[in-house]
Each structure stands twice: as C-alpha cells, then as structure tokens.
Amino acid sequence: MSDERAEQLIDRLSRDLVPVRPLPQLRVVVGLLGVVWLAVTIVGVRSLGARPDLAEAWLGSGGVAAVFVGLALAGAGGTIAALAMSVPGRETLARVAFWIGGAGMAIAAGCGTLLFWRSPLAASPWTADLACLVEAIGFGVLPAIGVVLFAGRAAPFRPLVLALAAAAAAAAIGSVAAQAACPMPDFRHLLMGHVLAPVAGAFLLTLPLVFALRRLQERQARGQGANRS
Amino acid sequence: MSGQDERAERWRGWMTAAQDGDSEAYRRLLTELLPFLRGVTRGRLGDDPGVDDVVQEVLVRIHTARHTYRPERALLPWVRTIARNAAIDWARRQARLRARQRDVDADTLPAEPAAAPLGLSRGMLRALDQLPDGQRQAVMLLKVEGLSVQEAARKAGTTPGALKLRAHRGYRALRDHLKGDRG
Numbered sequence: 001m002s003d004e005r006a007e008q009l010i011d012r013l014s015r016d017l018v019p020v021r022p023l024p025q026l027r028v029v030v031g032l033l034g035v036v037w038l039a040v041t042i043v044g045v046r047s048l049g050a051r052p053d054l055a056e057a058w059l060g061s062g063g064v065a066a067v068f069v070g071l072a073l074a075g076a077g078g079t080i081a082a083l084a085m086s087v088p089g090r091e092t093l094a095r096v097a098f099w100i101g102g103a104g105m106a107i108a109a110g111c112g113t114l115l116f117w118r119s120p121l122a123a124s125p126w127t128a129d130l131a132c133l134v135e136a137i138g139f140g141v142l143p144a145i146g147v148v149l150f151a152g153r154a155a156p157f158r159p160l161v162l163a164l165a166a167a168a169a170a171a172a173i174g175s176v177a178a179q180a181a182c183p184m185p186d187f188r189h190l191l192m193g194h195v196l197a198p199v200a201g202a203f204l205l206t207l208p209l210v211f212a213l214r215r216l217q218e219r220q221a222r223g224q225g226a227n228r229s
Numbered sequence: 230m231s232g233q234d235e236r237a238e239r240w241r242g243w244m245t246a247a248q249d250g251d252s253e254a255y256r257r258l259l260t261e262l263l264p265f266l267r268g269v270t271r272g273r274l275g276d277d278p279g280v281d282d283v284v285q286e287v288l289v290r291i292h293t294a295r296h297t298y299r300p301e302r303a304l305l306p307w308v309r310t311i312a313r314n315a316a317i318d319w320a321r322r323q324a325r326l327r328a329r330q331r332d333v334d335a336d337t338l339p340a341e342p343a344a345a346p347l348g349l350s351r352g353m354l355r356a357l358d359q360l361p362d363g364q365r366q367a368v369m370l371l372k373v374e375g376l377s378v379q380e381a382a383r384k385a386g387t388t389p390g391a392l393k394l395r396a397h398r399g400y401r402a403l404r405d406h407l408k409g410d411r412g
Contacts, residue, residue, distance in 0.1 A: 003263075005281070005285065006263055006281070006284060006285060006288065007260070009285055009288055009289070010256055010259040010260055010263075010288065011256065013255070013259065013288065013289070013292045014247075014252040014253075014255040014256035014259065015252065016252075017247065017250055017251075017252040017255050018250055019248065019249050019250035020248050020295055020296035021248075021296060022248060022296055022297075022298065022299055022300065023296060023297050023299070025299060086297075087297050088294060088297060088298075088306075088307045088308075088310040088311050088314070089298075089302065089303075089306040089307035089309075089310050091310060153296075154294075154297050155290070155293070155294035155297050155311075157310075157314045220293075221293060
C-alpha cells in the first residue's frame, strides 16, 4: 500500500519534470558578496570621509586590531554559515563557519571589554555610538540581502536561525567598514558603537530578513508547484 | 570501484540528468532511493506509523530542492540531510499536534449527562451535525467508537496523520459550537 503510494508520487513527480539550473557554488556566492561589501565600503567610506589616523588607530594597539579581526571573523563566519545552512548537505561547513563566527564575536567582545576596563574614559557622546551602529548596519545591509536572495532560491531548514546569523554577520562586517570612517578615539565608543553592532544588527534586521526569506520561499515553492501540477 | 561507489556514481549521474529534465533517470533515481529514504526516516522515527508519510514528504522535498544539488558533490549527504530534516519537522509537528489535542480533550469534551443515543447530549449531537462529514467521521470514530488512530484511519480510508488533523479541526469546531450554545 505504502509502496504503491510512493510509486504513484514518483510517477507524478517525474512525469512533467522540467530542467532546473543548479545553484551557483558557495565559494562563488561568497566571493560575489565580498565584492559587494567591498564596493559598498569604498563608496560609503569615501562619502563619509576616511579617518586620517586609520593605520595608527588599527595597528598601533593590538587590542583594537584584535577587535576588528574578531568582528571580521564574526562577519565572514556568520555569512558563510547562513549561506551553507540553506544548502542540504553543507551542515559541516555551516557548523564550522558558525563556530568561527562565534569565536570572532567572543574575541571582539573580550578585547573590547578589556580595553574599556583598562581605560574607561569616555570622550564621545552616545549619539556617536548610535551613528556608528546605524552606519555598520547600513554597510552590511546589501550583503545580508544577498544572503537572503541566495537562501530564498535554495532550501533553508531553519529560516529564523539563518536570518539571525546573516543579520548579525552583516552588522559585524559593516562595523569593520564603519570604523574606517569613525573619528572617535575612546574605548567606550569602540565597545558601544562597534562591538555591539552585531547585536543591534540581529535585533533590527532579523525579522525583516525572515519575512523576505519566507516570501522568496513561497515564490520558489509556487514555481516548483506549477511544475508538479 | 566498490558496489557502493558504483551505486553512488550511478545516482549522481541520474540526478544530474534529472536536473537537465530527464524524467526516466529521475524516476529510476527516486525509485532506487526509496529504501534508503525509508532507512534514514526509520532511523529517526523508529517504528512510528508516520514513516511512510514522511518518506512521501521527503520525495516532494527532493523534488522542490533538486536545483540545490551540485553535480560535483556526493548525492547521499544531500539526500540524507533532506530526509533527516523532514523527519525532524514531522516529529515536531506531531508533538505540537499531540499537545494541542491534549488541550482540546481536556477543555472541550465535557462529561455531560447522557440524554440521547450514543451517550451524547443533544447539544453535542447538534454540534456534531454541523461539522463537515470528514471531521464528524473522525471525531465519531475516535471519541464515540473509541477506535485507535490507526483503526480509525483504516476505517475512514485515510492516513493516520490526515485523520488526526481532521479530528483536531473537528474538536476545535465543536468547542466553538458548544461555546456559542452556552453563550
């Protein structure tokens, strides 16, 4: 009985089969998103004005450099994890990327907190923190949309987790770019305006990304359904 | 090349052909995959009677996600993930359904004095009358005749999952009718 039903279903599925184009390779998508992020960063930093002492600020202190390496790892890890989560059979890559992103976030938070602990003097107003958070999210939005467009064409298993990873990663990597245009010297701002960016990004972007992802999935399913019927 | 490698290669070739629109290769692939899918699903769900339903869902998911397979990668991990995810989703859905059913059982089927055939009150009979045929049949088979889900599904000529869904909708409609009668 069950075999019969399965065979009927197989007949139905294979009867009107239409050709499909395989998804692009993940490494190609990651490369494309990297190019998009770089282009947004160059345009954004140019329009905002690059920080004059950028090399000194980043390389002069090991702690500050570690914060940005951590944020970059969080951004790259989270983005790759989100992409891999949407393709069946890539769970190992997703898990590894997820852990790398988590480790990056831990490094950024740990180093940022330590720097602030040692030198808690605050020179910047909270509006500067807010401006940098907004810039970080702005710099990350396009790559996040890219992740969702890819995932919407693929087969994501847990859209909410995927969107959360993509949103936090987008803001993390956007925060690295925002720092290039940020003139604030104090560590409280580094912590509140940059290290917290992934949290703010996750808070603000996750739901819109989930919504967009669901809509794309519905559209994809309708397309496939037309093929099935 | 071992037998398993040959089989994996053959399946990979069929899948690639299916992506190009070869229905015969696709039919063969899905037919050969059936025992494997059943094995993965049973590995997750044990002897659960829903295994066959999940296998069918996996076939549909393979169909809708066939473009996510990359020809240069192994096919089995891709298929296994789809099967495992479908089994996890099904188990979660069932757990939610059971929890809801428990709530409905506790809230909506009050023990009223028997005043009509079958030991049901007039209000309940009236409410049952207003249900669509499928839902009424499901509720009657499970709650009045006291059959198990399996037996009831067989008698109704449907799957246990579908019967549970009908019954659940029936309970909800009954609750609304009875509330309306009381209010």
